[in-house]
Amino acid sequence: MEKYDNLEKIGEGTYGKVYKATDKATGRLVALKKMHLEIGDQGIPPTTLREISLLKMLYMSIYVVHLLSVELTEKTSNSKPVLFLVFEHLDTDLKKYMDSRRCSPVSKSLSPSRIQSFLYQLCMGVFHCHRHGVLHRDLKPQNLLLDQRRGILKIADFGLGRALIFPPKSYTPGVVTLCYRALEILLGSTHYSFGVDMWSVGCIFGVSDSSFLSFRLNIISLNHAADAVIFIPRICGTPTEEVRPGVTSLRDWHAYPQWKPRNLGLAAPSLEPDGVDLLSKMLKYNPAERTSAKEALDHPYFRSLDKSQF
Incomplete structure (x- = not known):
């Protein structure tokens, strides 16, 4: 050395x-x-x-x-x-950055424009991975590094990454840090694709907005898969065959109480309607309906963002 x-x-x-x-x-x-x-x-x-x-x-x-x-x-x-x-070398990661802002006496949260910028860059990075056939499988704030001087966000830690092949093979469901894990993986699915990364992006979006307090406090305190399998339906509604075909045949499926999906706009009052719409599309139960990274980049939520900087 x-x-x-x-x-x-x-x-x-x-x-x-x-x-x-x-x-x-x-x-x-x-x-x-x-x-x-x-x-x-x-x-x-x-x-x-x-x-x-x-x-x-x-x-x-x-x-x-x-x-x-x-x-x-x-x-x-x-x-x-x-x-x-x-x-x-980069200065810090998104989790440390968010924690430092919440501890600051001046500013206790990320500004809406900063959340918008970071989310756009994250979708840019995920789109680059996906169009090269790469599934990250562990997106979370700790794996998003920041260059604070230039305001750039970068995806890191591909230790669980995989290059998808055709025909699709089965994968282990024991991936993605628990509180950013898509419902299909929590229920034991071994056949999944790019949608699991987009679910993680949605969770990161949710925890970055301090007004989405109940979501943030609950998601980061999950310790067991059983907790997550209960928490997610309480936010997004009980999964059914109508909204997620094949869900009842997944390995770890069991009968749930009938919860109605919450209005994410009420849960995150500082998030504008376009942001609520994008978040809801990222947290779709059906991976086929979940927004892709490319679709997210074209979403109206980013209409006000100056994209020339990217």
């Missing part, structure tokens, strides 16, 4: 530790993701290779974090080789 200076640990997750460092050759700040892996006879694990390949494929979008290089340290007699993914 003689190429880098001033290593400082800034995070740690399931797949490894993240360090902030300076590239000695360029003076550029970078983020080094130290991967937890066992390099055996078969080489680097396929999950790691998959993440690297997805990041390389999506490199052309400014709304996806840039992988600058991959560094593999040499094996010595005392240690195993270590793999580092070298990323551009």
Whole structure:
């Protein structure tokens, strides 16, 4: 690691530790993701290779974090080789940014224009992923990095990402952080597509608006899938065969009380009608009716946004 200076640990997750460092050759700040892996006879694990390949494929979008290089340290007699993914460094993530705003004595929430800008950029990044056939499967505020100086949002952490293939294969339902997980995955579906990412985008949209208080407080406190399977119908109404064909045949389906869908406009009074409409389209039970990233970008909610900046 003689190429880098001033290593400082800034995070740690399931797949490894993240360090902030300076590239000695360029003076550029970078983020080094130290991967937890066992390099055996078969080489680097396929999950790691998959993440690297997805990041390389999506490199052309400014709304996806840039992988600058991959560094593999040499094996010595005392240690195993270590793999580092070298990323551009960004100031913070959306969760930390929202938390800091809520703790500020000056401003306790994101402004409607800032929410609009961040959501548009998120949809731009998701659209770029989807049109390249990539499903992220873990969109949440912690995985959205921010360049605060330029006001740019970037999607990060493709550890659970997959490139969709045809014919479609079955996938594990154990993906997406619980409180951003689409109903079809909560009910055990193993055949899903881009709609699961758009459900997560809708949840992120909901928690970013401080006026959507009941949604925000409930969604971030979910600890078990059973809680989420009850909470979502209480907000969006009881799922039925009419609104979501095939729902009663999903593995984890069971009979629910009959709840009517709430008026999201009453739950989020500061959100304008176009915003309420977009949110409701992102939280459709039927993935075939759920708005796509491309459709979201053309929604009237973004009509007032100056798109020239993007």
